[in-house]
Amino acid sequence: MHHGIGYPVYNQFLWWFDETVRRDDLENLRNNLSDGLLARRVVSSRVPTARARWVRSPVSHSLDFHSQFIDEADIPAWADGRLDPDIDPETGLGWRLAAAPVSNGGTVVSLVASHMVADGGALIEAVRAANNRSKQGRLAPDADGIAAIGSDLRDAAEQARSVAGWLVNAAADALPIPTRTEPDAVVPRSRPTRSRVPADAMDSDWVSPHAVAEVEAGAWTAAAQRWGGTSNSLFIAVLTAASGNAGRASIGDSVQWSLPVSDRTPADTRSNATKIVKIDVPVTDASDRDLTTIRSISKAAFTAFAVRQAEGQAPTGISQALVQMLPDAVVARVPQPRDGAEGLASNLGVLPEDFTTVAGVRARAVSGRATFAGADAAFARSLDGGLTAWVCETGSSVTVTVHAMDPDRFADEDVLREHLTEALARWELSARFW
Incomplete structure (x- = not known):
């Protein structure tokens, strides 16, 4: 999803606060996010046809805090600038928190993540967990050695079964079997x-x-x-x-x-x-x-x-x-x-x-x-x-x-x-x- 289609896909949330959010509080939020669901890195499988898998990432980007004020009219351009190619799930640096003070008062905060690392729902849950330490979720401990190979073997077998089932169903759907129940007629959608x-x-x-x-x-x-x-x-x-x-x-x-x-x-x-x-x-x-x-x-x-x-x-x-x-x-x-x-x-x-x-x-x-x-x-x-x-x-x-x-x-x-x-x-x- 991040590299496979030619252009990386990023999800971004942008918060506009009318009041000032202190840098120390943002640093605390970043630290909590670093210990939660976003702390993941994708690693390649050792077994052909098995999917790449997630492991916990011990690294994360530091808070990107802009000390200079930005005008309200410049917020969209500032948000676009947070979409940086060094946000990459293969390095374990798959997300970044950023903030800037607004010239007319208040603060704008950005959270960007590779879509591979988190969809919109995952980002919401990650932030909620970071704001409620008692609810913090994490990936399971990493498998290594024989356990990792075993996990890859099981995944490869499951993937093969899934593809085989899809091929069988696709072939069956293509066969002109007279006894098959015909699907309900579909009214063509006007293009x-x-x-x-x-x-x-x-x-x-x-x-x-x-x-x-x-x-x-x-x-x-x-x-x-x-x-x-x-x-x-x-x-x-x-x-x-x-x-x-x-x-x-x-x-x-x-x-x-x-x-x-x-x-x-x-x-x-x-x-x-x-x-x-x-x-x-x-x-x-x-x-x-x-x-x-x-x-x-x-x-x-x-x-x-x-x-x-x-x-x-x-x-x-x-x-x-x-x-x-x-x-x-x-x-x-x-x-x-x-x-x-x-x-x-x-x-x-x-x-x-x-x-x-x-x-x-x-x-x-x-x-x-x-x-x-x-x-x-x-x-x-x-x-x-x-x-x-x-x-x-x-x-x-x-x-x-x-x-x-x-x-x-x-x-x-x-x-x-x-x-x-x-x-x-x-x-x-x-x-x-x-």
Whole structure:
């Protein structure tokens, strides 16, 4: 995940505190994080086809504390600067905590981790544990010698069984067996009608635009309720409207969103425990603000997902075990699959107080995001994706954090902000952009 697709994927949380957070308290937080779930390093297996495995890492980056003040307008650029290539799970330095004082008062704090080290849920749990030492979780002691080889052998056998089962199922699905029960007919999804691509695109200068729209929490909740939805359905509606505004779909089309779902359990030490649920959302006229359709579509998809999970059904698509067996150099050469999704809509919900608070100081707002560091226009086009977005809620604010992965319709941050502003205004919402 970190090197295999050509560009490392980082997760980042950004806390904006209106009050000052002392450096000593941040150092304490860093020390606690260094003793928890993020303290891991990936090591290669000694047995062919076995997956690389995690071991505890005794090292971590020091606190990246900026003594000079930064202006509010420079916070996004400062956040981008925290995505550093020396954050690498193979060295055991897979994450970094950083902070800077804000010129108008307060503090901004960043936590970046390789997506391989931690998904959004794992980062939240790591910070909560670091703020509550009694709940601190850790990896099991490292296996070495014969025990490590035995562990690799067992994993290799399990991987082989998984791939063999996938191949058998794929072959069986391809056979024209008359007695097989035919699946229910699926209504084909209308493919989005794209607007014309501008001829003067500046590919060499393009980087994925990034915007954080902060909305007052009470206004956000009231808008969702007024039009028959929830925070999640409003979030998806805003993204769908923004994609339509940008010309990635037309009225009457439907666009598909990938919705991450965590199956993380208490005391879970997995770095990633995220599954994907997909929904198709109709693109409607700007006068249509009804959220009940998206709400019912999402509920049906989550219910069906829960049933599949309970029945132990394997996910569709290529076997992940097979992909994990391939070397990074091979995976990097494999074209990234175009699954038809318009993008990712990750709803982290209302963040717990022991995540939004450091040493008694509560953040006004928290932004979360995942990003391909350094991705260029050609790579973005290969994904055929539009928007990758996270929504986070605190007591006072809701942040919609968006990356645009379409260089032809989201040329820069100004364009992205314009489309987000128009989409939010459809539900009578306004935003403060970071």
